[in-house]
Amino acid sequence: MARRNNLAGWVLVSPVVIGLAVFTLYPFLASLYLSFCQYDIFTPPRWVGLWNYETMLTRDPLFWKALANVFYYAVLAVPLGIIFGVGLALLLDSPIRGISIYRTAFFLPSIVPVVATSVLWMWLLNPQIGLVNMLLRVAGVDGPTWLASTAWSKPSLVVMSVWGVGGSMLIYLAGLKDIPVSLYEAAVVDGANLWQRVRYVTLPMLTPVIFFNLVMGLIGAFQYFTQAYVMTGGGPLDSTLFYALQLFFQAFRYLKLGYASAMAWVLFVLVVGVTALLFRSQKRWVHYGR
């Protein structure tokens, strides 16, 4: 009976196990092998040892440019996302009339498909007829060319990232609901004002959620692709050539799949490294209320 149950169990989970093995584990391992090969799809992979990694680190200025771009984006967009996410969650935690409408309004942009959001922002940031520059003109400021400017293209994408903050806001909101009311009552009894309650109760109690969003946000930022692909194609002058975009170009525009695999592994190691550092740092600032 137990054996039959086991068998039934294996049969039921087999689609997932086979799917993971074929579509995740195999490509994962194959990409590791390919990262040591020269591979262009047409001809069989040829082993070149560490050549791809050597080329990347010593002979490809665009690799460093793409890495710098993605760090720039991650360093600005992730904290900004946290600040706006937490701020919005705090505002939307208030017991006011129609709060669910506000929550829905702020959440909606995060479920709009990325390509649609990108096209929308291309219009908003249009230097001539875009809403942003029209508003700036009303204020007497001649706005920049945004996505067409090497100085403003990355900041434009960072600002745009705040538009999709609704998803993390919802998680912060759930985190806020999880904070025991007794802590606020105790703080009030101790004479804490609103700011002190936020600073010494809310934020520390919210740190596990902030930590989660920080880790997920950083992983997402390192893989930033679609918006840049749709809106700028990496330009102007490679100013929005993000790591994943450069990886894609190397693989499918220049047919260097071995090199692209090596880039993917460097990204993987980077993401694992940064995540490990964050996990090590959490002892100092994440409070689990234990």
Added chain:
Amino acid sequence: MDGERFEVRSRAARQAVWAVRGIFIAAAAVGILWLFLGYRAPRPQVYPGREKVVFWHMWTSNWAEVIRKICDRFNASQDRYEVVPLTVIGGSLKTLISTAGGDPPDCMAQWEQVIPAWAEREALTPLDTLMPPEEWQDLRGRLYPAVRAIGMYKGHFYGLSTGMNIWAIYYRPSHFREVGLDPDHFPETLDELDAAADKLFKFDAAGHILRIGFIPRHLEWWAPAFGGSFWDPAREELTFTNPKNVEALEWVTGRAAKYDFERVLQFEAGLTTQFEASWPFISGAYSMVLDGQWRVEQLAKYAPELDYRTAPIPPPDGGKTLAGWSNGNFLVIPAGAKNKPGAWAFMRFWSGLDDPERAAEFYTWGGWLPITDQIARTAPYQQYCDKYPQFRTFLRTMASPNVQVTPPVPVQAYFQSRIGWAEESALRGQLSPREALEQAARETQRELENMVVGKAR
């Protein structure tokens, strides 16, 4: 009371759940029905007894209809092969995958510059090996220089064009008259072009651009007129920093700087898209603009009343006349194709090597530039040019030996991206034209060396 209400609510909830389920089931049923009844499989063979030639192309809508007509004509012309056309969007990537999987099409149309990259990887069939040497010699002699150049790589011929693209200047006679220029005498030198452009620019009181006289873009389109080139065929090497290329980029940059490149970008950002009927030249945003021959048919279709003319790129002092840059659509046979003779028979038929009149008919259906002078001189093609006189500028340029194509290096896509980068760096004043070209040269050379050294490992 509460219990009763709960009962009512749960009954309503159950009904709602069933309603949702019903919608899903109905949607699934419609989907399955569509799969069985409505789904149109790729066209089956009309002549089941014949050898099938699978033909992938990238054309859609009206263009796909032209392709279908050409295939039908081929199929009706003989009784051995049947070409089965299929529109494949994102063709080059899918061809890569199908080639890697060992099942590529027999013939495919391309417009991305893939010949050197794919030929270097032995993924294409040299077409000169599919015909007798004398036929190849004959064909080689007949093709326009640019058509021959675009198909060649390391001494073999891999791609036969079905239609080339040439760029020339479109201009508005009414704008010329408005500023006192004679539209019957289009500038013959670059200096005259600059002077005309300066007159044609229009600004508002605050200095914002209202109309662009002319702003040159795309260095590779202009360098040939200066006598420049990006490729030395004798030494088989890239020549980014050819002094004439630098001179051309200095002129392109100088013209943009005169009107403030940022201001030009701002003006252009507010214009309609470049697609067909919304091309800003129609609305008068440009007095002169460099564009391809396909606009002639588009203008006839979307703006038949528009008064416009075309002219070749005027050269600078000591430069070359009827110079420019060309790319195009071409047919290739993947190395793993199952029916290469059938594919080549189809290509011969389409390009009219045995009957230029027939090819001329096809070329006029597509509004394509011909690949040989024989086709250009046929009655159907001349009638087409009489119908669209503006087309003759492109035809004259097409035959010119001063038209260049992208250098035949296996990193063409990278080359293109770096040329664009160099031009933009210079336009934005981040590097001088010479520095920008030097850096692009270094990077492209490194990419080439990486490819070769990696291969040698």
